[in-house]
Amino acid sequence: MLKQLYELLNTHYDEMVSIRRYLHQHPELSFQEYKTAKYIAEYYKKLGMPVKEKVGGNGIVAKIIGAKQGKTVALRADFDALPIQDEKDVPYKSTVPGVMHACGHDGHTATLLVLAKVLHQLKEELAGTIVLIHQHAEEYAPGGAISMIKDGCLEGVDAIFGTHLWATEPTGKIQYRIGPIMAAADRFEITIQGSGGHGAQPHKTKDAIVVASQLVLNLQQIVSRRVNPLHPAVVSIGSFVAENAFNVIADTAKLIGTVRTFDETVRDEIEAEIERITKGTCLAANCSYKYTYTRGYPPVVNHEAETKFLIEIAKQVPDVTSIEEAEPHMGGEDFAYYLQHVKGTFFFTGAKAEHVKNPFPHHHPKFDFDEKAMLIAAKTLGSAAITYLANHGDVCQTPLRRSDV
Numbered sequence: 001m002l003k004q005l006y007e008l009l010n011t012h013y014d015e016m017v018s019i020r021r022y023l024h025q026h027p028e029l030s031f032q033e034y035k036t037a038k039y040i041a042e043y044y045k046k047l048g049m050p051v052k053e054k055v056g057g058n059g060i061v062a063k064i065i066g067a068k069q070g071k072t073v074a075l076r077a078d079f080d081a082l083p084i085q086d087e088k089d090v091p092y093k094s095t096v097p098g099v100m101h102a103c104g105h106d107g108h109t110a111t112l113l114v115l116a117k118v119l120h121q122l123k124e125e126l127a128g129t130i131v132l133i134h135q136h137a138e139e140y141a142p143g144g145a146i147s148m149i150k151d152g153c154l155e156g157v158d159a160i161f162g163t164h165l166w167a168t169e170p171t172g173k174i175q176y177r178i179g180p181i182m183a184a185a186d187r188f189e190i191t192i193q194g195s196g197g198h199g200a201q202p203h204k205t206k207d208a209i210v211v212a213s214q215l216v217l218n219l220q221q222i223v224s225r226r227v228n229p230l231h232p233a234v235v236s237i238g239s240f241v242a243e244n245a246f247n248v249i250a251d252t253a254k255l256i257g258t259v260r261t262f263d264e265t266v267r268d269e270i271e272a273e274i275e276r277i278t279k280g281t282c283l284a285a286n287c288s289y290k291y292t293y294t295r296g297y298p299p300v301v302n303h304e305a306e307t308k309f310l311i312e313i314a315k316q317v318p319d320v321t322s323i324e325e326a327e328p329h330m331g332g333e334d335f336a337y338y339l340q341h342v343k344g345t346f347f348f349t350g351a352k353a354e355h356v357k358n359p360f361p362h363h364h365p366k367f368d369f370d371e372k373a374m375l376i377a378a379k380t381l382g383s384a385a386i387t388y389l390a391n392h393g394d395v396c397q398t399p400l401r402r403s404d405v
Helices: 002-011 013-025 034-047 105-121 145-150 208-219 221-226 264-285 304-316 335-341 372-390
Strands: 051-055 059-065 068-078 127-135 159-170 173-176 179-182 184-193 233-241 252-261 288-297 300-302 322-325 343-352
Touching: 002 013, 002 105, 002 372, 013 034, 013 105, 013 372, 034 051, 034 059, 034 105, 034 127, 059 105, 059 145, 068 105, 068 335, 068 372, 105 127, 105 159, 105 372, 127 145, 127 372, 145 335, 159 173, 159 304, 159 335, 159 372, 173 304, 179 343, 184 208, 184 264, 208 221, 208 233, 208 252, 208 264, 221 233, 221 264, 233 264, 252 264, 264 288, 300 304, 300 335, 300 343, 304 322, 304 343, 304 372, 335 343, 343 372
Parallel strands: 068 127, 068 159, 159 343, 173 322
Antiparallel strands: 051 059, 059 127, 173 343, 179 300, 184 252, 184 288, 233 252
Protein backbone atom coordinates (compact mmCIF):
# COMPACT_ATOMS: atom_id res chain seq x y z
CA MET A 1 0.00 0.00 0.00
CA LEU A 2 2.88 2.36 0.71
CA LYS A 3 4.23 1.74 -2.77
CA GLN A 4 0.88 2.84 -4.17
CA LEU A 5 0.97 5.91 -1.95
CA TYR A 6 4.40 6.96 -3.23
CA GLU A 7 3.51 6.35 -6.87
CA LEU A 8 0.28 8.35 -6.63
CA LEU A 9 2.00 11.22 -4.83
CA ASN A 10 4.66 11.34 -7.55
CA THR A 11 1.88 11.50 -10.14
CA HIS A 12 0.21 14.43 -8.36
CA TYR A 13 3.37 16.38 -7.56
CA ASP A 14 2.70 19.01 -10.24
CA GLU A 15 -0.72 19.65 -8.70
CA MET A 16 0.93 20.08 -5.32
CA VAL A 17 3.27 22.71 -6.74
CA SER A 18 0.39 24.46 -8.50
CA ILE A 19 -1.65 24.67 -5.29
CA ARG A 20 1.32 25.95 -3.32
CA ARG A 21 2.06 28.69 -5.84
CA TYR A 22 -1.57 29.76 -6.01
CA LEU A 23 -1.70 30.09 -2.23
CA HIS A 24 1.61 31.93 -2.23
CA GLN A 25 0.17 34.49 -4.63
CA HIS A 26 -2.95 34.94 -2.49
CA PRO A 27 -1.88 35.03 1.16
CA GLU A 28 -4.10 36.05 4.07
CA LEU A 29 -3.16 37.13 7.58
CA SER A 30 -3.97 35.22 10.77
CA PHE A 31 -7.69 35.22 11.62
CA GLN A 32 -8.43 36.74 8.18
CA GLU A 33 -7.99 33.61 6.02
CA TYR A 34 -11.53 33.53 4.66
CA LYS A 35 -10.74 32.91 0.98
CA THR A 36 -8.04 30.38 1.81
CA ALA A 37 -10.42 28.45 4.04
CA LYS A 38 -13.03 28.44 1.28
CA TYR A 39 -10.43 27.22 -1.22
CA ILE A 40 -9.51 24.31 1.06
CA ALA A 41 -13.14 23.37 1.73
CA GLU A 42 -14.03 23.46 -1.97
CA TYR A 43 -11.09 21.17 -2.76
CA TYR A 44 -12.49 18.52 -0.42
CA LYS A 45 -16.04 18.97 -1.63
CA LYS A 46 -14.92 18.31 -5.20
CA LEU A 47 -13.37 15.07 -3.99
CA GLY A 48 -16.65 14.11 -2.37
CA MET A 49 -15.11 13.97 1.09
CA PRO A 50 -16.90 14.92 4.31
CA VAL A 51 -15.68 18.34 5.40
CA LYS A 52 -16.56 20.70 8.23
CA GLU A 53 -16.01 24.44 7.86
CA LYS A 54 -15.53 27.26 10.39
CA VAL A 55 -14.06 24.96 13.01
CA GLY A 56 -12.94 27.18 15.86
CA GLY A 57 -12.96 30.15 13.47
CA ASN A 58 -11.56 29.67 9.98
CA GLY A 59 -10.41 26.09 10.52
CA ILE A 60 -11.31 23.24 8.17
CA VAL A 61 -11.56 19.55 9.13
CA ALA A 62 -12.00 16.75 6.60
CA LYS A 63 -12.10 12.99 7.11
CA ILE A 64 -11.13 9.86 5.23
CA ILE A 65 -13.10 6.92 6.58
CA GLY A 66 -11.52 3.58 5.74
CA ALA A 67 -13.45 0.54 4.59
CA LYS A 68 -12.64 -1.23 7.87
CA GLN A 69 -12.95 -0.11 11.46
CA GLY A 70 -9.85 0.89 13.34
CA LYS A 71 -8.01 3.68 15.10
CA THR A 72 -8.13 7.37 14.19
CA VAL A 73 -5.04 9.35 13.27
CA ALA A 74 -4.88 13.10 12.57
CA LEU A 75 -2.60 15.06 10.26
CA ARG A 76 -2.33 18.84 10.58
CA ALA A 77 -1.29 21.74 8.34
CA ASP A 78 -1.55 25.51 8.93
CA PHE A 79 -2.47 28.10 6.28
CA ASP A 80 -2.04 31.69 7.51
CA ALA A 81 0.53 34.18 6.21
CA LEU A 82 2.58 37.01 7.71
CA PRO A 83 2.51 40.85 7.50
CA ILE A 84 5.68 40.99 5.38
CA GLN A 85 6.26 42.45 1.91
CA ASP A 86 7.32 39.75 -0.55
CA GLU A 87 10.65 40.77 -2.09
CA LYS A 88 11.31 37.64 -4.18
CA ASP A 89 11.62 37.89 -7.94
CA VAL A 90 9.57 34.81 -8.87
CA PRO A 91 6.45 34.24 -11.02
CA TYR A 92 4.44 33.20 -7.94
CA LYS A 93 5.29 36.29 -5.90
CA SER A 94 2.57 37.49 -3.51
CA THR A 95 -0.03 39.74 -5.14
CA VAL A 96 -1.15 41.15 -1.77
CA PRO A 97 0.84 44.22 -0.65
CA GLY A 98 2.48 43.74 2.71
CA VAL A 99 1.39 40.10 3.11
CA MET A 100 3.28 36.93 2.19
CA HIS A 101 3.77 33.29 3.06
CA ALA A 102 7.15 33.71 4.70
CA CYS A 103 7.08 30.52 6.76
CA GLY A 104 5.99 27.75 4.39
CA HIS A 105 2.36 27.42 5.42
CA ASP A 106 1.35 27.49 1.76
CA GLY A 107 3.54 24.41 1.30
CA HIS A 108 2.04 22.72 4.35
CA THR A 109 -1.45 23.21 2.96
CA ALA A 110 -0.59 22.00 -0.54
CA THR A 111 1.13 18.96 0.95
CA LEU A 112 -1.87 17.93 3.05
CA LEU A 113 -4.45 18.60 0.33
CA VAL A 114 -2.75 16.39 -2.25
CA LEU A 115 -1.89 13.76 0.35
CA ALA A 116 -5.56 13.69 1.34
CA LYS A 117 -6.55 13.25 -2.31
CA VAL A 118 -4.26 10.24 -2.63
CA LEU A 119 -5.29 8.69 0.69
CA HIS A 120 -8.91 9.11 -0.33
CA GLN A 121 -8.16 6.99 -3.39
CA LEU A 122 -6.76 4.29 -1.10
CA LYS A 123 -9.57 4.38 1.49
CA GLU A 124 -10.85 0.90 0.58
CA GLU A 125 -7.58 -0.48 1.94
CA LEU A 126 -7.59 1.59 5.13
CA ALA A 127 -8.64 0.21 8.49
CA GLY A 128 -9.60 3.29 10.47
CA THR A 129 -10.06 7.02 9.98
CA ILE A 130 -7.70 9.84 8.98
CA VAL A 131 -8.63 13.32 10.20
CA LEU A 132 -7.21 16.19 8.15
CA ILE A 133 -6.84 19.34 10.24
CA HIS A 134 -6.30 22.57 8.29
CA GLN A 135 -5.56 25.15 10.94
CA HIS A 136 -5.86 28.90 10.69
CA ALA A 137 -3.86 31.49 12.66
CA GLU A 138 -0.73 29.65 13.71
CA GLU A 139 1.37 32.80 13.51
CA TYR A 140 -0.48 34.96 16.02
CA ALA A 141 -1.41 34.03 19.59
CA PRO A 142 -3.80 32.80 20.86
CA GLY A 143 -3.57 30.89 17.58
CA GLY A 144 -6.08 28.65 15.88
CA ALA A 145 -5.22 25.29 17.42
CA ILE A 146 -6.77 25.90 20.83
CA SER A 147 -10.09 27.09 19.40
CA MET A 148 -10.24 24.20 16.91
CA ILE A 149 -9.66 21.73 19.74
CA LYS A 150 -12.46 23.33 21.76
CA ASP A 151 -14.64 22.95 18.68
CA GLY A 152 -13.99 19.21 18.55
CA CYS A 153 -11.30 18.68 15.90
CA LEU A 154 -9.58 16.03 18.06
CA GLU A 155 -12.68 14.08 19.06
CA GLY A 156 -11.94 10.37 18.70
CA VAL A 157 -8.34 10.97 17.59
CA ASP A 158 -5.80 8.47 18.92
CA ALA A 159 -2.62 10.09 17.59
CA ILE A 160 -1.53 13.15 15.62
CA PHE A 161 1.41 13.91 13.34
CA GLY A 162 2.61 17.20 11.89
CA THR A 163 5.63 18.61 10.11
CA HIS A 164 7.18 21.96 9.32
CA LEU A 165 9.07 22.54 6.07
CA TRP A 166 12.45 23.77 7.26
CA ALA A 167 14.18 25.88 4.63
CA THR A 168 17.52 26.10 6.45
CA GLU A 169 18.10 22.33 6.36
CA PRO A 170 18.83 20.31 3.18
CA THR A 171 15.98 18.73 1.27
CA GLY A 172 15.88 15.06 2.17
CA LYS A 173 16.65 15.53 5.84
CA ILE A 174 14.13 14.67 8.56
CA GLN A 175 14.71 16.12 12.02
CA TYR A 176 13.00 14.75 15.11
CA ARG A 177 13.23 15.12 18.86
CA ILE A 178 11.74 13.23 21.79
CA GLY A 179 10.41 15.66 24.39
CA PRO A 180 10.57 19.45 23.96
CA ILE A 181 11.39 20.47 20.38
CA MET A 182 10.02 24.04 20.29
CA ALA A 183 9.72 26.63 23.05
CA ALA A 184 6.91 28.39 24.86
CA ALA A 185 6.42 31.76 23.16
CA ASP A 186 5.26 34.65 25.36
CA ARG A 187 4.84 38.39 24.79
CA PHE A 188 5.24 41.33 27.16
CA GLU A 189 4.64 45.06 26.95
CA ILE A 190 6.05 47.77 29.20
CA THR A 191 5.03 51.44 29.04
CA ILE A 192 7.28 53.87 30.91
CA GLN A 193 5.48 56.99 32.09
CA GLY A 194 7.83 59.90 32.63
CA SER A 195 7.34 63.64 32.38
CA GLY A 196 8.13 65.23 29.05
CA GLY A 197 9.37 68.69 28.28
CA HIS A 198 11.63 70.85 26.18
CA GLY A 199 14.83 69.27 24.95
CA ALA A 200 16.76 72.30 26.19
CA GLN A 201 15.55 71.83 29.77
CA PRO A 202 16.15 68.16 30.67
CA HIS A 203 16.38 68.97 34.37
CA LYS A 204 12.68 69.75 34.38
CA THR A 205 11.70 66.36 32.91
CA LYS A 206 11.71 62.64 33.58
CA ASP A 207 13.08 61.30 30.32
CA ALA A 208 11.14 58.14 29.39
CA ILE A 209 13.62 57.26 26.63
CA VAL A 210 16.58 57.25 29.01
CA VAL A 211 14.66 55.15 31.55
CA ALA A 212 13.45 52.69 28.88
CA SER A 213 16.98 52.42 27.48
CA GLN A 214 18.31 51.59 30.92
CA LEU A 215 15.54 49.04 31.34
CA VAL A 216 16.48 47.29 28.08
CA LEU A 217 20.00 46.81 29.43
CA ASN A 218 18.80 45.73 32.86
CA LEU A 219 16.48 43.09 31.42
CA GLN A 220 19.46 41.37 29.79
CA GLN A 221 20.58 40.34 33.27
CA ILE A 222 17.64 37.97 33.61
CA VAL A 223 19.01 35.25 31.35
CA SER A 224 22.68 35.91 32.09
CA ARG A 225 22.41 36.27 35.87
CA ARG A 226 19.01 35.05 37.09
CA VAL A 227 18.27 31.86 35.14
CA ASN A 228 20.15 28.59 35.62
CA PRO A 229 22.47 28.36 32.54
CA LEU A 230 21.40 24.72 32.11
CA HIS A 231 17.83 25.89 31.40
CA PRO A 232 17.48 27.55 27.95
CA ALA A 233 15.73 30.93 27.93
CA VAL A 234 15.50 34.05 25.78
CA VAL A 235 14.36 37.58 26.62
CA SER A 236 14.30 39.86 23.58
CA ILE A 237 13.03 43.41 23.02
CA GLY A 238 11.54 43.65 19.54
CA SER A 239 10.00 47.13 19.64
CA PHE A 240 11.00 50.42 21.27
CA VAL A 241 8.66 53.32 20.48
CA ALA A 242 8.89 56.93 21.73
CA GLU A 243 8.00 59.28 18.92
CA ASN A 244 8.50 63.01 19.44
CA ALA A 245 9.84 66.09 17.73
CA PHE A 246 13.63 66.42 17.69
CA ASN A 247 13.59 68.96 20.51
CA VAL A 248 11.09 67.25 22.82
CA ILE A 249 11.98 64.95 25.71
CA ALA A 250 9.70 61.92 25.70
CA ASP A 251 6.81 61.70 28.11
CA THR A 252 6.28 57.96 27.46
CA ALA A 253 8.18 55.07 25.90
CA LYS A 254 6.83 51.63 25.06
CA LEU A 255 8.76 48.37 24.90
CA ILE A 256 7.41 45.14 23.40
CA GLY A 257 9.30 41.89 23.68
CA THR A 258 9.19 38.12 23.79
CA VAL A 259 10.21 35.41 26.23
CA ARG A 260 11.09 31.87 25.12
CA THR A 261 11.42 28.98 27.59
CA PHE A 262 10.98 25.21 27.86
CA ASP A 263 10.50 24.90 31.62
CA GLU A 264 7.36 26.22 33.36
CA THR A 265 9.30 27.15 36.50
CA VAL A 266 11.71 29.27 34.44
CA ARG A 267 8.74 30.77 32.63
CA ASP A 268 7.18 31.86 35.93
CA GLU A 269 10.50 33.19 37.19
CA ILE A 270 11.14 35.35 34.13
CA GLU A 271 7.62 36.82 34.17
CA ALA A 272 8.15 37.91 37.76
CA GLU A 273 11.74 39.12 37.19
CA ILE A 274 10.71 41.40 34.32
CA GLU A 275 8.31 43.25 36.59
CA ARG A 276 10.73 43.36 39.50
CA ILE A 277 13.47 44.89 37.34
CA THR A 278 11.01 47.29 35.69
CA LYS A 279 9.74 48.43 39.08
CA GLY A 280 13.27 49.00 40.36
CA THR A 281 14.42 50.87 37.28
CA CYS A 282 11.40 53.18 37.38
CA LEU A 283 11.72 53.70 41.11
CA ALA A 284 15.31 54.89 40.67
CA ALA A 285 14.17 57.38 38.00
CA ASN A 286 10.99 58.45 39.83
CA CYS A 287 8.80 57.23 36.96
CA SER A 288 5.80 54.94 36.79
CA TYR A 289 5.09 52.01 34.48
CA LYS A 290 2.45 49.68 33.10
CA TYR A 291 3.38 46.02 32.55
CA THR A 292 1.44 43.25 30.83
CA TYR A 293 2.66 39.70 30.23
CA THR A 294 0.73 37.50 27.81
CA ARG A 295 1.37 33.79 27.75
CA GLY A 296 1.45 32.44 24.23
CA TYR A 297 1.91 28.87 23.07
CA PRO A 298 3.28 26.30 25.50
CA PRO A 299 6.36 24.23 24.54
CA VAL A 300 5.94 21.61 21.81
CA VAL A 301 6.63 18.37 23.66
CA ASN A 302 6.78 15.24 21.50
CA HIS A 303 5.71 11.86 22.87
CA GLU A 304 8.39 9.18 22.97
CA ALA A 305 6.63 6.20 21.38
CA GLU A 306 5.14 8.20 18.51
CA THR A 307 8.47 9.90 17.82
CA LYS A 308 10.33 6.58 17.71
CA PHE A 309 7.60 5.31 15.39
CA LEU A 310 8.12 8.32 13.11
CA ILE A 311 11.86 7.64 12.99
CA GLU A 312 11.26 4.10 11.77
CA ILE A 313 8.77 5.35 9.20
CA ALA A 314 11.17 7.99 7.85
CA LYS A 315 13.89 5.38 7.32
CA GLN A 316 11.72 3.75 4.65
CA VAL A 317 10.52 6.86 2.81
CA PRO A 318 11.97 7.38 -0.67
CA ASP A 319 14.12 10.51 -1.04
CA VAL A 320 14.77 10.80 2.71
CA THR A 321 18.55 10.97 2.76
CA SER A 322 19.23 11.57 6.44
CA ILE A 323 17.47 11.44 9.79
CA GLU A 324 18.86 13.28 12.77
CA GLU A 325 17.91 14.45 16.22
CA ALA A 326 17.18 18.17 16.18
CA GLU A 327 18.38 20.63 18.76
CA PRO A 328 15.51 22.36 20.59
CA HIS A 329 14.25 25.40 18.67
CA MET A 330 13.39 28.61 20.51
CA GLY A 331 10.65 29.33 17.99
CA GLY A 332 7.05 28.68 19.05
CA GLU A 333 4.29 26.55 17.49
CA ASP A 334 0.72 26.01 18.62
CA PHE A 335 0.92 22.37 17.55
CA ALA A 336 1.82 22.16 21.25
CA TYR A 337 -1.87 22.24 22.16
CA TYR A 338 -2.66 19.12 20.11
CA LEU A 339 0.11 17.22 21.90
CA GLN A 340 -1.38 18.19 25.26
CA HIS A 341 -4.58 16.35 24.32
CA VAL A 342 -3.44 13.34 22.27
CA LYS A 343 -0.19 11.50 21.69
CA GLY A 344 1.87 12.38 18.66
CA THR A 345 4.96 14.06 17.29
CA PHE A 346 6.01 17.15 15.34
CA PHE A 347 9.06 17.02 13.07
CA PHE A 348 11.00 19.11 10.57
CA THR A 349 11.29 18.32 6.86
CA GLY A 350 14.37 19.84 5.25
CA ALA A 351 13.53 22.20 2.37
CA LYS A 352 16.79 23.81 1.26
CA ALA A 353 17.62 23.15 -2.37
CA GLU A 354 21.07 21.74 -3.14
CA HIS A 355 22.13 24.78 -5.17
CA VAL A 356 21.21 27.23 -2.37
CA LYS A 357 24.18 27.94 -0.12
CA ASN A 358 22.77 30.65 2.14
CA PRO A 359 18.97 30.33 2.33
CA PHE A 360 16.90 33.20 3.64
CA PRO A 361 15.47 32.31 7.05
CA HIS A 362 11.82 31.90 7.91
CA HIS A 363 9.92 35.21 8.25
CA HIS A 364 12.32 36.94 5.83
CA PRO A 365 10.96 39.04 2.89
CA LYS A 366 12.85 36.78 0.44
CA PHE A 367 11.95 33.49 2.11
CA ASP A 368 11.38 30.51 -0.19
CA PHE A 369 11.85 26.75 -0.07
CA ASP A 370 12.55 23.76 -2.30
CA GLU A 371 9.14 22.52 -3.43
CA LYS A 372 10.44 18.94 -3.69
CA ALA A 373 10.38 18.92 0.10
CA MET A 374 6.57 18.90 -0.03
CA LEU A 375 6.66 15.49 -1.70
CA ILE A 376 8.94 14.11 1.01
CA ALA A 377 6.70 15.58 3.72
CA ALA A 378 3.62 14.04 2.09
CA LYS A 379 5.23 10.62 1.82
CA THR A 380 6.39 10.73 5.43
CA LEU A 381 3.04 11.88 6.84
CA GLY A 382 1.14 9.47 4.61
CA SER A 383 3.36 6.56 5.62
CA ALA A 384 2.88 7.43 9.28
CA ALA A 385 -0.90 7.53 8.95
CA ILE A 386 -1.22 4.31 6.96
CA THR A 387 1.19 2.34 9.12
CA TYR A 388 -0.30 3.65 12.37
CA LEU A 389 -3.73 2.42 11.30
CA ALA A 390 -2.34 -0.88 10.03
CA ASN A 391 -0.67 -1.43 13.40
CA HIS A 392 -3.91 -0.61 15.26
CA GLY A 393 -2.05 2.05 17.22
CA ASP A 394 0.62 -0.34 18.50
CA VAL A 395 3.41 2.05 17.59
CA CYS A 396 6.01 0.45 19.86
CA GLN A 397 5.93 -3.17 18.78
CA THR A 398 5.31 -3.29 15.04
CA PRO A 399 7.79 -1.19 13.05
CA LEU A 400 7.48 -0.73 9.32
CA ARG A 401 9.06 -3.55 7.31
CA ARG A 402 10.96 -3.03 4.08
CA SER A 403 8.70 -5.59 2.43
CA ASP A 404 5.81 -3.20 2.94
CA VAL A 405 7.37 -0.51 0.73
